[in-house]
Amino acid sequence: MSSNATTKETAREMLILLGAVARKQYILLRRYPVNTVGGLLAIYVFFALIFFGGRAVAGPAFDDSLDSLIVGYFLVTMAFSAYQDLAGNVMTEAQWGTLEQLYMAPVGFGRVMAAKTVVNVAFSFLWGGATLVLMLVTTGRTLSVDLLTVVPVGVFALASVVGVGFVMAGLALLYKRVNSIFGLLQFGFIGLAAAPVEAAPVLKLLPLAQGSFMLQRAMTGGVRLWEFPLREVGILVAVGMGYVVVGYFVFRLLTRRARQRGVLGHY
Amino acid sequence: MRSPAASNAARETIRTTRPETNHTDHDETVRSDHTDGERSNHTDGERSNHTDGERSDHAGRPETREPPVIEVSNLTKRYDEVVAVDDVSFSVEQGTILGVLGPNGAGKTTLLKAMLGLLVPTEGTVRVCGIDVHDDPERAYRRVGATLEGARNVYWRLTVRENLAFFGGLAGESARDPAVKARHDTLLDQLDLLDRGDDVVNELSRGMKQKVALACALARDVDVAFLDEPTLGLDVESSVDLRRELRRLADERGLTVVLTSHDMSVVEDLCDRVLVVNQGQVVADDGVTSLVELFRTSAVRIVVDGRLSATTEQAIRADYTVESWETDGDRTRALVALEEANDLPALSARFVEGGGRLVSVNTVEPDLTEAFLQLTGSESTTRGTR
Numbered sequence: 001m002s003s004n005a006t007t008k009e010t011a012r013e014m015l016i017l018l019g020a021v022a023r024k025q026y027i028l029l030r031r032y033p034v035n036t037v038g039g040l041l042a043i044y045v046f047f048a049l050i051f052f053g054g055r056a057v058a059g060p061a062f063d064d065s066l067d068s069l070i071v072g073y074f075l076v077t078m079a080f081s082a083y084q085d086l087a088g089n090v091m092t093e094a095q096w097g098t099l100e101q102l103y104m105a106p107v108g109f110g111r112v113m114a115a116k117t118v119v120n121v122a123f124s125f126l127w128g129g130a131t132l133v134l135m136l137v138t139t140g141r142t143l144s145v146d147l148l149t150v151v152p153v154g155v156f157a158l159a160s161v162v163g164v165g166f167v168m169a170g171l172a173l174l175y176k177r178v179n180s181i182f183g184l185l186q187f188g189f190i191g192l193a194a195a196p197v198e199a200a201p202v203l204k205l206l207p208l209a210q211g212s213f214m215l216q217r218a219m220t221g222g223v224r225l226w227e228f229p230l231r232e233v234g235i236l237v238a239v240g241m242g243y244v245v246v247g248y249f250v251f252r253l254l255t256r257r258a259r260q261r262g263v264l265g266h267y
Numbered sequence: 268m269r270s271p272a273a274s275n276a277a278r279e280t281i282r283t284t285r286p287e288t289n290h291t292d293h294d295e296t297v298r299s300d301h302t303d304g305e306r307s308n309h310t311d312g313e314r315s316n317h318t319d320g321e322r323s324d325h326a327g328r329p330e331t332r333e334p335p336v337i338e339v340s341n342l343t344k345r346y347d348e349v350v351a352v353d354d355v356s357f358s359v360e361q362g363t364i365l366g367v368l369g370p371n372g373a374g375k376t377t378l379l380k381a382m383l384g385l386l387v388p389t390e391g392t393v394r395v396c397g398i399d400v401h402d403d404p405e406r407a408y409r410r411v412g413a414t415l416e417g418a419r420n421v422y423w424r425l426t427v428r429e430n431l432a433f434f435g436g437l438a439g440e441s442a443r444d445p446a447v448k449a450r451h452d453t454l455l456d457q458l459d460l461l462d463r464g465d466d467v468v469n470e471l472s473r474g475m476k477q478k479v480a481l482a483c484a485l486a487r488d489v490d491v492a493f494l495d496e497p498t499l500g501l502d503v504e505s506s507v508d509l510r511r512e513l514r515r516l517a518d519e520r521g522l523t524v525v526l527t528s529h530d531m532s533v534v535e536d537l538c539d540r541v542l543v544v545n546q547g548q549v550v551a552d553d554g555v556t557s558l559v560e561l562f563r564t565s566a567v568r569i570v571v572d573g574r575l576s577a578t579t580e581q582a583i584r585a586d587y588t589v590e591s592w593e594t595d596g597d598r599t600r601a602l603v604a605l606e607e608a609n610d611l612p613a614l615s616a617r618f619v620e621g622g623g624r625l626v627s628v629n630t631v632e633p634d635l636t637e638a639f640l641q642l643t644g645s646e647s648t649t650r651g652t653r
Contacts, residue, residue, distance in 0.1 A: 013439025020436020028424060031467075096419045100385055105437035106409040106487070112437060260387045262346065262377065265415065 013107050014115070021115045025123055040127065044134045047073055051139060067143060067220040070135045072193045074219075075212050078128035078154060079161045079189045085120035086165035087182060091172045099173075100265040103255075110252070113166075121158050125151070149218045149225040156240035157211020161189065163243025164207050170254030173264060207243055210236050334397065336361045336491055336523045337382070342391035344374075344381050344547075351377040352388070353547035359540075361490070364517050364524040366538035366555075368531075374547040375527040376416060379495055382525070383413055396490055409438065412484030416495035416527070420480040423469040427460055427479050430468060434483045454482050458512055474505030481509065485516065492516075494526040498533050506530075510537045566590065566604045566631040567611060571623030575599050579621030587614060599623060602631065 029036045050069070054062040093099040105112045136143065164185060172178045195209040204210040214236055217223045225233070258264045335358035344352040351374050359365050369375045380386045382393045384400040384407070393400045398407040414420045421430045431451045432442035440447050455461045458478045463471060468479050477497065484492055497513075498506040514537060516522040528534050534541055535555050543551035574594055583589060588604040603614060615625060 009439075016436050016439050016441045019441070020433050023436075024422070024425065024429070024433050027429060031424065096422075097415060098419060098422060100415055101413075101420060101434070101483075102437070103385060104383065104404075104408045104411065104413060106405055107437060107439050108405045256387065259385060262344075262351075262380065262386050264385055 014111060017107050017111060017115045018118060021112075021119045022122070025119055029123075040130055040134075043077055043127070043131050044138075047131070047135055048138060051135075066139055067141060068216055070132070070139065070141060070143065071216050071219045072212065073135065074128050074132045075154070075157060075208070075215055076190055076193050077131045078124040078158055079193070079208055080186060081124035081127045082120050082158045083161050083165045083168075083186065083189070085123065086117060086162060087168035087172065089116070089120075090169035091178075091182075094173060094176075094265060097265055103264065109255075110248075113248070113251070117162055121155060121162065124158060125154065128154070143219045144222040145219065146222075146224055149223070150215065152225060153211055153214045153218060153236065156236045157208055157215060159240030160207035160211065160243035163240075163245070163247030166244070166247030166251040167254075170251040170258075173258040174254050174261070176263070204235050205239055207239070210239055333361060335359055336363075336396055337525065338392075338394040339382060340392045340394075342378070342381055342393060343389045344377055344386060345389045350547050352381055355391070355544075355547075355549050357542060357549060357552055359523055359525065361523050362517050362521045363539045364513060364526070364537055366534035366541045367525065367527045367544060368534055368541055369527075369544035373544045375544050376495055377547075378544060379493055379525065379527060380415075383411070383493055384408075409487070410490040411493065412487060412489040412491070413493040414477075414480040414484050414495060414497060416499060419476075421468055421476070421483050423476075424467060426465050426467050427455065427471075427482070428464045430479060430483050431455075431486045434486055438487045440487065450488060451486060454485060457515070458482050459508065472505075474501045474508075477501055477505070478509065478512075481512070485522070489522070491523045491525070494524060496528055497526055498528060498530055506533065513537060566602060567614070568600065568602050568627075568629045568631055569615065569618055570598065570600050570626040570628075571618045572598055572626055573623040575618065575621040575623055579617070583614075583617050583621075586617075598626070 050073075051066075054069075090099065093102060102112050103109045132143075132145070135141075168178065168182055168185065171181070189208055192206055192208040193212040195203040195206060195212070197203045197209050197213045204213070210232070214223075214228060214232060217228075218225070255264065337359040339358065340356050342352055342355045343350070353374075355378060367375050367378065377386065381388045382395075382400065384393070384404045388401070395407045396410045398410070400407040422433065425433065428442075428451065431454075435442055435447055435451075442448060442451070452461065455464050458481065460475065460478055460482060463475065468476055471479065481492075481494070481497065484494070492513075494513075498509055501509065510533060513522075513524055513526075517524055517539075526533075526538070538555060540554055541551065542549055574597055580592060583601070583603070584592075587610075590602040590604060591600075592602075593600045599618075601618075605611060605614065611628070615628060619625060
């Protein structure tokens with residue numbers, strides 16, 4: 001087969017793989033509606049508690065920071081979803097015994113993980129989008145939601161979270177019981193989303209921080225993607241991709257270590 | 268699993284407990300008159316004890332020798348000081364159903380996982396359809412399906428068909444492709460799952476779930492299936508169904524199957540060839556019948572009325588190999604191995620001369636369980652209790 005034909009075949013297989021992974025996720029969301037709606041409701045109720053509680057305590061002054069709160073909550077919701085869907089899912093698959101089947105996927109374990117990541121991030125946007133709508137309706141606020149800006153910034157912000165998710169997934173394969181760190185990192189995302197990157201630019205190198213900063217400016221200040229300084233966009237892309245690449249590399253390393261120790265599918 | 272230091276001692280133990288054979292071209296492994304990689308005595312004779320009667324020629328496939336579908340060379344897996352798989356080499360030809368037997372902790376699952384690339388071996392290579400599983404796993408996995416023990420292997424919250432579609436997707440196969448859909452239909456039909464195709468797996472019985480796992484492993488028209496304890500937990504009917512399907516797939520599709528099982532009847536009934544693993548090593552590699560024959564001795568169970576004296580018992584023990592001797596009230600039961608079948612009249616006479624009245628004399632037929640116990644150095648219990 002020529003290299004052109006091979007590339008075409010690989011692309012075709014990747015599309016089918018993406019379709020299969022997305023379809024599975026969609027089926028499960030649809031088949032268990034109570035779980036799906038319950039999850040969304042829990043996220044919304046938590047926001048409502050913050051919103052109404054904050055207003056009751058702080059009064060109208062609370063509204064000054066409301067837009068930032070909504071954007072931060074939107075991003076953290078997506079981050080939780082992307083992180084949990086990746087790291088949590090690998091742990092679950094290991095428990096079920098389906099992880100070894102994924103490892104033996106003829107298209108390659110790496111591509112399966114890549115497909116799962118893409119689908120997870122896409123579904124995270126759905127969750128985040130639904131939450132955003134509910135938040136805007138509840139608060140009566142208006143934000144700038146330019147998809148050409150929000151989606152790329154969100155994707156690269158989540159990419160850094162995915163990188164962390166890969167590391168956690170690898171650790172889970174090797175050490176099995178990592179739930180405490182797993183939960184701790186989730187709280188860490190809240191802090192990272194609120195990191196003062198303007199005051200301390202070095203914080204831009206942490207996951208989520210630069211994405212959160214840019215998303216705030218885009219959604220509350222109406223800044224478009226092309227209106228950001230190139231340097232800021234470069235940092236966003238480099239940090240996002242850096243975390244994904246390093247995270248995936250660590251994941252593969254830990255997977256190999258798990259295979260050496262014979263614990264890939266054990267839990 | 269054991270330490271390397273124990274390795275040689277264990278090897279010696281296994282060798283000495285094994286009767287002399289005239290076909291040990293490998294010093295450690297009991298192997299019949301076939302060369303490494305050839306199908307063992309898969310001759311009509313060996314398969315004559317199988318009821319379907321169609322196993323002798325694998326549906327008329329030509330007898331020409333083809334390259335082995337599986338080649339395992341010097342496979343070793345060490346965990347620190349513990350050797351789980353110890354320098355294992357063998358090969359398997361197309362259409363063969365190979366049973367891997369061994370006591371708990373013998374290294375069966377480790378061997379299977381190392382063959383599948385789920386474990387990184389310390390040494391050695393595994394080739395499936397000529398492809399090195401560790402160097403080029405993705406190509407190798409295109410030819411392989413597997414179900415692993417203790418694992419769900421499939422998604423219980425998806426339906427049977429959704430599982431097939433998902434696992435097909437992992438190979439870049441679209442379930443919308445009419446050819447793929449037709450293959451799924453055929454497979455479901457063969458496994459008697461056609462009318463359960465739209466059922467969520469969680470709602471199916473354990474036997475059905477096992478069949479779904481098998482269907483997913485075979486959904487891609489693979490050449491080799493690795494099945495770890497495929498009949499574990501199945502009721503008799505489901506187990507028989509599954510065996511029949513595997514046999515048919517091997518015969519009609521030329522599917523090569525490597526399975527592990529604790530169930531001797533599964534191995535005896537289904538497998539063309541048996542690999543007995545003990546302490547990480549292959550201690551026997553042969554056809555079922557050949558293994559049984561290897562341990563065939565002319566053993567007889569003699570029952571006499573009357574309590575024989577200790578002197579008589581000692582005298583018989585001195586001249587014969589007495590495997591068991593029980594006295595129950597006024598009845599004596601003995602299991603005695605004979606070197607020659609012609610020795611039976613003389614043996615019977617000794618019991619009568621000792622004051623006993625013959626009630627029955629039965630020849631004891633060996634089976635795979637007996638062969639397995641002897642090969643793994645376990646205490647033989649089957650003859651003693653039958």
